[in-house]
Amino acid sequence: MTVPARVRRGAIGVFDSGVGGLTVAAALSRALPREHILYLGDTARLPYGTKSEQTVARYTQTNVDFLAGRGVKAVVVACNTASALALPHLVTDLPVWGVIEPGARRAAEVTRGRVGILATESTVRSGAYARALHARRADLEVLSQPCPLLVPLVEEGWFDDPVTRQVVERYLAPLLEREVDTLVLGCTHYPLLAPLIAEFAGPGITLVDSAAAVAAEVAAGLAGAGLAATVRQGEDHVCVTDVGERFERLAREILQRPTRLELVDLGETEREGVR
Amino acid sequence: MTVPARVRRGAIGVFDSGVGGLTVAAALSRALPREHILYLGDTARLPYGTKSEQTVARYTQTNVDFLAGRGVKAVVVACNTASALALPHLVTDLPVWGVIEPGARRAAEVTRGRVGILATESTVRSGAYARALHARRADLEVLSQPCPLLVPLVEEGWFDDPVTRQVVERYLAPLLEREVDTLVLGCTHYPLLAPLIAEFAGPGITLVDSAAAVAAEVAAGLAGAGLAATVRQGEDHVCVTDVGERFERLAREILQRPTRLELVDLGETEREGVR
Numbered sequence: 001m002t003v004p005a006r007v008r009r010g011a012i013g014v015f016d017s018g019v020g021g022l023t024v025a026a027a028l029s030r031a032l033p034r035e036h037i038l039y040l041g042d043t044a045r046l047p048y049g050t051k052s053e054q055t056v057a058r059y060t061q062t063n064v065d066f067l068a069g070r071g072v073k074a075v076v077v078a079c080n081t082a083s084a085l086a087l088p089h090l091v092t093d094l095p096v097w098g099v100i101e102p103g104a105r106r107a108a109e110v111t112r113g114r115v116g117i118l119a120t121e122s123t124v125r126s127g128a129y130a131r132a133l134h135a136r137r138a139d140l141e142v143l144s145q146p147c148p149l150l151v152p153l154v155e156e157g158w159f160d161d162p163v164t165r166q167v168v169e170r171y172l173a174p175l176l177e178r179e180v181d182t183l184v185l186g187c188t189h190y191p192l193l194a195p196l197i198a199e200f201a202g203p204g205i206t207l208v209d210s211a212a213a214v215a216a217e218v219a220a221g222l223a224g225a226g227l228a229a230t231v232r233q234g235e236d237h238v239c240v241t242d243v244g245e246r247f248e249r250l251a252r253e254i255l256q257r258p259t260r261l262e263l264v265d266l267g268e269t270e271r272e273g274v275r
Numbered sequence: 276m277t278v279p280a281r282v283r284r285g286a287i288g289v290f291d292s293g294v295g296g297l298t299v300a301a302a303l304s305r306a307l308p309r310e311h312i313l314y315l316g317d318t319a320r321l322p323y324g325t326k327s328e329q330t331v332a333r334y335t336q337t338n339v340d341f342l343a344g345r346g347v348k349a350v351v352v353a354c355n356t357a358s359a360l361a362l363p364h365l366v367t368d369l370p371v372w373g374v375i376e377p378g379a380r381r382a383a384e385v386t387r388g389r390v391g392i393l394a395t396e397s398t399v400r401s402g403a404y405a406r407a408l409h410a411r412r413a414d415l416e417v418l419s420q421p422c423p424l425l426v427p428l429v430e431e432g433w434f435d436d437p438v439t440r441q442v443v444e445r446y447l448a449p450l451l452e453r454e455v456d457t458l459v460l461g462c463t464h465y466p467l468l469a470p471l472i473a474e475f476a477g478p479g480i481t482l483v484d485s486a487a488a489v490a491a492e493v494a495a496g497l498a499g500a501g502l503a504a505t506v507r508q509g510e511d512h513v514c515v516t517d518v519g520e521r522f523e524r525l526a527r528e529i530l531q532r533p534t535r536l537e538l539v540d541l542g543e544t545e546r547e548g549v550r
Contacts, residue, residue, distance in 0.1 A: 044330045045320055050430075055319045055517045058542070121521075149438075152427040155325070163424075163445075166438050242330045246396075267333070 003226040009233055011038040012218070013067030013094075014076045017046040017059075019250040020151070020188030021078030022238075024099065024211045026255055028076065029236065031215035032222070036233040038072055042266070044241035047151055048081040049120025049187065056122065060086035062266045066239075068094060073227050076218060080186050080210070081120050084128035095221060102217045103184055103210030104132030108140065110206050111182040116175035117144040118197070119186030120151070129186060143178050147171045147187070154189045155246055157253075160196060168193065172200050184208045192253065239264045278501040284508060286313040287493065288342030288350045288369075292321040292334075294525040295426070295463030296353030297513075299374065299486045301530060303351065304511065306490035307497070311508035313347055317541070319516035322426055323356040324395025324462065331397065335361035337541045341514075343369060348502050351493060355461050355485070356395050359403035370496060377492045378459055378485030379407030383415065385481050386457040391450035392419040393472070394461030395426070404461060418453055422446045422462070429464045430521055432528075435471060443468065447475050459483045467528070514539045 012032075014025045018041050025037050040063055042048075048056050060082045064075055074095045077083045083098030090096065107115050107129075117129045123146075130142040149167050158164045175183065183205055185191055191209045198207055222228040239262045240247055251259045287307075289300045293316050300312050315338055317323075323331050335357045339350055349370045352358045358373030365371065382390050382404075392404045405417040424442050433439045450458070458480055460466055466484045473482055497503040514537045515522055526534045 044326060050519065050521060051319060052518045148431055149424075149427055152424055156423055163438055163441050166441075170438075243327045244325065246325065 010073035013072030015040040015063045016079040017048040022254040024078035027211035027215040034229040037236040053085040057086040057089040084126040099210040102213035106213040108136040116180035121146040285348030288347030290315040290338045291354040292323040297529040299353035302486035302490040309504040312511045314513045328360040332361040332364040359401040374485040377488035381488040383411040391455035396421040
């Protein structure tokens with residue numbers, strides 16, 4: 001398959017409602033060091049995890065349209081809620097990866113039979129992980145736990161804090177009682193709490209973070225489609241729809257370096273779309 | 276002053292980013308039993324409390340335009356963040372009340388000299404309460420505490436919970452150490468935590484909830500402008516920009532009755548505005 005060099009040189013577009021998807025962007029950079037990444041954090045409209053399918057689908061479409069307008073060659077939906085709710089509605093010509101399928105595939109590979117899902121309310125309500133897991137192994141038992149306070153706790157920076165410990169312990173309790181052997185971190189913010197979650201889960205439970213699984217699938221997919229960059233491309237770039245210190249603080253925590261942000265207005269994109 | 280009966284019969288438009296402003300709507304209903312209220316909860320774009328001045332100003336304008344389009348006779352911005360950040364930018368012919376000025380006036384009346392403000396990050400950063408208090412009494416000492424976890428905890432329904440107790444205790448500690456004598460509940464969600472806050476504050480500290488103060492000012496203002504309804508108007512009505520059980524659950528908690536919701540699309544309003 002032949003693809004023009006111009007297209008191969010395009011960035012991989014990655015978006016999330018906020019800063020959490022940078023955990024996926026970081027995994028992509030590790031797996032694909034030649035590619036450059038254009039990241040969009042839709043911070044003006046976050047969080048997605050408490051919003052309806054219709055609203056999350058509309059937001060996802062404007063985000064993908066924005067990235068397409070910037071000339072990306074592929075899109076990674078680095079938000080579990082958007083992957084769960086919006087991918088079936090998305091209209092685009094670009095190759096697109098979500099985070100649910102790769103995470104579910106990895107969990108189905110490692111589990112001994114009982115999988116716990118930690119996710120936002122909307123992701124849990126969608127049933128997307130259970131469907132993806134059962135499509136691979138119909139015998140699996142899947143238990144889901146909505147964890148609406150974990151994103152605000154991460155955003156507050158209380159990674160290892162007595163309050164966060166109690167909240168994690170409470171959310172994990174029903175899953176541990178049912179003796180899950182695998183826990184899916186079903187929100188891109190949760191890897192920042194992985195040490196705490198692992199501590200309460202104990203050594204007998206495998207944690208699955210979609211980020212590495214997604215990166216591997218994107219690498220294989222780009223290579224298969226002749227879209228992989230052959231030489232090191234430009235620097236990564238981060239856009240946000242609202243300014244704020246929180247994003248910068250957490251981006252530094254995730255990427256381990258300071259990041260310059262470009263403020264963009266998707267409202268304009270959305271309005272242009274109907275002219 | 277003569278105002279057409281048609282205008283006097285209009286609703287009072289009230290908006291908040293979410294469900295919290297219903298604490299203000301409830302106070303308005305108690306103070307003005309003849310008026311009917313059109314409430315808008317901008318749940319598709321909540322929360323406002325972590326977002327920038329520019330973004331909150333844009334959201335506030337679309338909300339007020341929506342309420343004006345529905346024929347309200349006045350608007351109450353029942354959101355501290357929007358009152359703090361967006362009122363100076365708002366373009367409208369309607370009389371508008373925010374919640375900061377009435378809350379600050381009440382606090383300035385009752386304090387012995389040292390006022391603590393509990394609010395969202397954006398409200399604290401705006402300095403709006405400190406300005407409003409100092410405009411009334413330049414001698415006041417004003418101490419502010421951002422409380423980003425209180426809204427998620429209220430939304431989770433953990434009103435009296437060990438986790439919420441610790442978070443409240445931690446947020447109050449620096450204010451109690453500085454011996455404030457008055458505490459302003461500077462976010463419309465916080466009245467739902469008033470019993471817990473009062474318990475930690477102790478009997479020597481006066482809690483100020485803007486809702487009652489706003490209702491009194493709106494009542495006086497409508498009467499002064501000849502805009503008060505003279506006979507009981509229609510039923511109150513609640514619009515939301517996104518559907519969700521959380522809103523219904525908390526609305527029942529605040530209004531002590533079930534509430535029917537109308538789903539509205541402000542994106543359309545916004546787009547029509549630029550045609």
